[in-house]
Amino acid sequence: MTHTLILGAKSDIAQAIAYQFARHGHSLTLAAREVDLLDPLAKDITIQHQQPVHLREFDGLDFASHGEFYENLPEKPTVVVCVFGYLGDQKQAEGDFAETQRIINSNYTGAVSIINLVAQDLEQRQNGTIIGISSVAGDRGRQSNYIYGSAKAAFSTYLSGLRNRLVKSGVHVITVKPGYVATRMTANMDLPQPITASPQQVATAIYNAYRSKTNILYTLWMWRWILLIIRSIPEGIFKKLNL
Amino acid sequence: MTQQQVIANWGNYPQLSAEVDELGLLPDVQNYLQQQSPLTLRGNGRSYGDASLGKQVFSTLKLNKFLDLNTESGILTCQGGVLLSEILDVILPQGLFLPVTPGTKFITVGGAIASDVHGKNHHKEGSFSRHVLSFDLMLADGTILTCSRQENQELFWLTMGGMGLTGLILSATFLLKKIETAYIRQTCIKARNLAEIMDLFESSTDWTYSVAWIDCLATGEKQGRSLLLLGEHATLEDVSPNQKANPLEIPQKRKLNIPFYFPRFALNGLTVKAFNTLYYNKQWAKESQSLISYDPFFYPLDSIYNWNRIYGKPGFVQYQFVLPKETSKDGLSEILTTISQSGQGSFLAVLKLFGKGEPEAWLSFPMEGYTLALDFKVQPKVFELLEQLDRLVLKYGGRLYLTKDARMKKEALQNYPHLEQFKQSLPPGFTSHLAERLELTINNKQ
Numbered sequence: 001m002t003h004t005l006i007l008g009a010k011s012d013i014a015q016a017i018a019y020q021f022a023r024h025g026h027s028l029t030l031a032a033r034e035v036d037l038l039d040p041l042a043k044d045i046t047i048q049h050q051q052p053v054h055l056r057e058f059d060g061l062d063f064a065s066h067g068e069f070y071e072n073l074p075e076k077p078t079v080v081v082c083v084f085g086y087l088g089d090q091k092q093a094e095g096d097f098a099e100t101q102r103i104i105n106s107n108y109t110g111a112v113s114i115i116n117l118v119a120q121d122l123e124q125r126q127n128g129t130i131i132g133i134s135s136v137a138g139d140r141g142r143q144s145n146y147i148y149g150s151a152k153a154a155f156s157t158y159l160s161g162l163r164n165r166l167v168k169s170g171v172h173v174i175t176v177k178p179g180y181v182a183t184r185m186t187a188n189m190d191l192p193q194p195i196t197a198s199p200q201q202v203a204t205a206i207y208n209a210y211r212s213k214t215n216i217l218y219t220l221w222m223w224r225w226i227l228l229i230i231r232s233i234p235e236g237i238f239k240k241l242n243l
Numbered sequence: 244m245t246q247q248q249v250i251a252n253w254g255n256y257p258q259l260s261a262e263v264d265e266l267g268l269l270p271d272v273q274n275y276l277q278q279q280s281p282l283t284l285r286g287n288g289r290s291y292g293d294a295s296l297g298k299q300v301f302s303t304l305k306l307n308k309f310l311d312l313n314t315e316s317g318i319l320t321c322q323g324g325v326l327l328s329e330i331l332d333v334i335l336p337q338g339l340f341l342p343v344t345p346g347t348k349f350i351t352v353g354g355a356i357a358s359d360v361h362g363k364n365h366h367k368e369g370s371f372s373r374h375v376l377s378f379d380l381m382l383a384d385g386t387i388l389t390c391s392r393q394e395n396q397e398l399f400w401l402t403m404g405g406m407g408l409t410g411l412i413l414s415a416t417f418l419l420k421k422i423e424t425a426y427i428r429q430t431c432i433k434a435r436n437l438a439e440i441m442d443l444f445e446s447s448t449d450w451t452y453s454v455a456w457i458d459c460l461a462t463g464e465k466q467g468r469s470l471l472l473l474g475e476h477a478t479l480e481d482v483s484p485n486q487k488a489n490p491l492e493i494p495q496k497r498k499l500n501i502p503f504y505f506p507r508f509a510l511n512g513l514t515v516k517a518f519n520t521l522y523y524n525k526q527w528a529k530e531s532q533s534l535i536s537y538d539p540f541f542y543p544l545d546s547i548y549n550w551n552r553i554y555g556k557p558g559f560v561q562y563q564f565v566l567p568k569e570t571s572k573d574g575l576s577e578i579l580t581t582i583s584q585s586g587q588g589s590f591l592a593v594l595k596l597f598g599k600g601e602p603e604a605w606l607s608f609p610m611e612g613y614t615l616a617l618d619f620k621v622q623p624k625v626f627e628l629l630e631q632l633d634r635l636v637l638k639y640g641g642r643l644y645l646t647k648d649a650r651m652k653k654e655a656l657q658n659y660p661h662l663e664q665f666k667q668s669l670p671p672g673f674t675s676h677l678a679e680r681l682e683l684t685i686n687n688k689q
Contacts, residue, residue: 010268040308041308043311048333
């Protein structure tokens with residue numbers, strides 16, 4: 001039985017991922033802040049899919065606690081999915097470094113802090129998969145969310161380097177760029193339906209990517225092409241666009 | 244997730260614009276309830292009329308977690324937004340079945356309690372409330388109360404059949420029944436008229452499940468001609484060696500879909516009459532026996548997705564009433580005559596003999612006697628006919644099922660003897676289009 005650790009398990013995407021992996025025979029550790037709120041979810045997965053589910057308190061921003069957290073896991077994972085992140089408020093962050101720092105730490109520093117530990121362990125065990133949920137927002141900086149975007153860009157770059165390092169140890173790294181997803185985080189945004197995925201679609205795509213050892217996953221295929229176009233606009237023109 | 248949308252229940256009538264929100268984590272739900280008032284609670288939208296419609300709607304569909312299943316004692320605890328279909332998927336392989344199920348499995352547990360639903364076993368095993376041990380109810384101020392027959396009894400009974408007006412059912416604990424196979428041993432008996440079907444019902448009360456399909460358009464000597472279906476859970480001895488190998492597993496069948504709304508003319512007096520005659524005559528013998536899987540026995544219409552679309556875009560209303568046993572014969576006869584004279588026949592109507600009701604659940608529908616349920620396509624003259632039927636139902640001491648209703652006037656509720664007490668006792672904060680139409684939520688107006 002493969003054990004999967006989900007970091008930031010409270011989000012809609014994370015919950016869908018938990019079900020998807022449990023359905024395919026994975027036992028789980030779900031880690032999040034106020035993890036007790038996930039007690040119904042854990043019981044539900046155990047009853048519906050006969051998989052043991054552990055809950056562990058985890059705060060991505062509390063870097064100092066990560067070592068102890070990983071050390072004390074009930075079972076060492078073979079698959080680690082890093083879902084936590086923070087969209088934040090771009091406008092506020094522009095004039096408030098505390099918000100900026102929170103965005104960077106949630107989306108980048110915190111993820112690096114825990115994945116560094118995971119990577120050491122998996123490398124030593126010569127087996128496993130690390131799945132990082134990054135964002136298409138990291139593919140090019142835009143005025144509407146470049147602080148979030150730059151943190152995700154850094155995370156994508158980190159995952160790319162990690163993939164390069166771990167390939168020889170038989171550990172695979174997947175970078176996931178979901179595009180728009182209809183979740184609690186985006187509840188107040190007016191998202192264009194055709195390029196907006198459901199959490200379940202994202203979870204299915206991630207599981208399939210895990211099975212087929214995809215490197216970079218755009219969960220809806222359109223996004224690969226949208227980003228290709230966005231990336232190829234010359235900076236001279238791009239800087240004048242209202243994106 | 245907030246969404247402004249047009250919603251309707253299964254009858255597609257009425258259709259109302261609403262803001263619908265869906266939340267799954269307890270603190271979020273609590274916050275939301277404290278901020279929104281009055282609020283309408285909605286499960287899977289499978290009631291027929293306007294029961295779960297309102298301007299500000301909370302959908303329970305994300306409260307969809309199983310919390311505990313004890314296969315030994317057959318006791319299940321799950322959140323209020325879990326569908327009966329999801330429960331069946333989990334419990335059937337464990338040799339367990341729902342204690343009571345209505346004719347569709349696509350309803351939530353919260354809905355089953357709020358409507359105090361009944362099934363083909365009502366005469367023997369009562370309505371859903373009889374099998375509920377306890378539930379957790381969130382009031383409009385966010386307080387959570389555990390309700391049972393011993394604790395917060397008043398709220399427990401108000402909520403049973405209380406149309407979702409007492410609070411949000413977060414979770415419920417209820418008893419399941421043990422079964423050996425997923426099959427039903429079915430007997431089908433033809434009855435030529437009303438007197439015969441009533442005799443058959445009264446001599447078949449030992450059967451766990453009984454229901455009749457009745458042709459509402461047949462007149463004269465054929466009035467009330469019907470097919471009585473009787474069923475028992477098949478034991479291991481009843482099934483074939485093949486089935487015995489995997490007695491709790493049913494091979495999956497492909498589902499049909501009605502992909503679009505039928506045009507207005509598709510259902511008219513002639514097509515319905517032809518269908519009913521064909522249906523009645525599909526069986527030649529007086530009596531036949533068969534072994535069928537539980538799904539077509541309990542949920543014949545669930546296998547056709549969106550079957551409600553055959554009534555066209557304007558939708559349909561379902562009309563279900565119950566008459567006391569003593570007046571049933573005369574009452575049914577007069578009502579059937581009125582329907583056939585109107586020419587606004589329903590497809591098939593369902594007749595059943597209820598057992599005793601739950602007197603403590605003041606708005607619970609069933610009482611001892613005959614219940615008839617039938618569909619009417621929405622068209623201008625149908626409402627006049629239904630008011631005529633209301634008067635007959637009242638005259639014979641009967642009452643209507645709120646879960647099916649979209650149009651009755653508040654006067655039609657007079658045979659719910661504790662109606663006034665119900666209204667007075669209702670905690671404030673919740674409402675629905677139905678509740679306002681029938682002036683149930685007087686405590687909200689203060």
